[in-house]
Amino acid sequence: MKILHLVGAQDDSGGILDVIRSLQSATAAQGCQHLVWVNQAYHETRRPALTYRYSRYLLAESPNHLRLLFGACRALIELRRLLRQERVDVLHAHSRGALPLTAALAVLWRRNVLFTNHAYARRVGLYRWTARRRHCHTVLLTPNMARHYRLPLTAPNVHVISPCVADPFFLHPLVERRPAGPAGPVVRFVGVGNLLRWKNWLLVIEALAALPGSARCRLQFHHWGPLPNSPESAAYLDELRDCTRRLGLENICRFQGFAPSIEAVLAAA
Template structure:
């Protein structure tokens, strides 16, 4: 039972489908944030992932873009009814997540609403927009990690004003007791994993190109398993075909497996030795958090936000978009030159659901104090 004085938080995502990390993030923060949580989505939205949330549906539109004036207008149109909802019920809070949600949050703040907060989920190309938004919202603009703040040219000496996502309790596994041993005399096969949608900015081709650079002997000791589907968009499907062509080009058919979408990833994280996260400038990457809580270390590009978690422990990094450097890291693991990384569970405490939930509860309580003062 919720406290009758608990706020109701309207999470504006504006999604048309139940896919992507933003919705996973919202779900991860709703369990222990002391609020009633409502998800604002498009009319055709159907929930396919747990935990299921109460839905508030709005007209179909483009709420995930700021590139075109029409997309911005779709979001701005929602301000009229949101003002009524926030004005009539002072214990309601607007929490914007998508680009459109951030735009709405900025406008509401300019209109004098104090019960507004936004979370930035992307390293957007319109940096000026987010810098302007930060000047307006100040501590009501929350980032996922310090790397994201640095991307926007903001001070980021620690995790202050940063709240990443977390994982469901069932994703928290003890992991392997002993890390695998690799070296010249080892017969151990290195199983690499990739987890995420099949889109170009995830840079899955970097892994395939790196595998293609390995010597035939080393290639026989590695395999790559990917879970995730292309989006229902032509550009994403074309990218998926490009990846299949690379598999053929580099003769990787025997060591690469595309498994598509999987609801339960526990077996996947238990099966792989190392999660490879080659994305370019990805803000954080919830799959990284999932892997670490499952006890699986991560090999990530050095431009992703999660790289802040991979310093001296939990995994390794390689230069972004550098397939040759990635191949070198893989080869050095297989040869035993690079010690296999281990997950330090104590370092994951700031990512625990109860810890993050408590932080959001504090933010919502602060907004209520300002609104009701």
């Protein structure tokens, strides 16, 4: 089986490509082949390697919704050309940039397409409309996401999966118990994920600030994750750092950037 993932990523970061890598590893024994349609600006920086096809127009994310829409419309022409050259069994679209493309495939081409939603959008209308199309099969990550989009779990083409964790995380202990220091144990916890506003990393800073000083001094929080290439994400990082300085949490709350090894980050917690 050959699966074409419609992503439009411009850089090798974020959870969507992690999910596809996990799918590739999990289904290799069954003979599944995963192809990833990314933007032509994309460069692979992580392993295991994936197999790519390239688009001039498809974008995974942009704060400009019209740019996403026009890019998806032009990518539809590219996709028709690609599918004439290469037969695929499953079209699997991912998140915001591929949503208009998903709607076009389901309505105009009447082609079955699997759409996995990885994010909480502010404007939910197009997501709801697309999920009701006969040829679209929508996958949501949690029941809470279904409530956010006001999609009934009983709908025939709506499916909910549990939050995913790669199998290797369960094969060995990630955290070792360390002896307490003279002032008591220090609790180290980490956050892993892209620096996106909807993930609400600001809540962690505010929660730490709300603790009594005697408890706060025994905590450390390190965030690991890439900064998406967008002005909105850059402004959000500045906001997080400003809030950390203003609340006097520089020594216990840090944003470390890209993590080459998630296992190593978790092991240090």
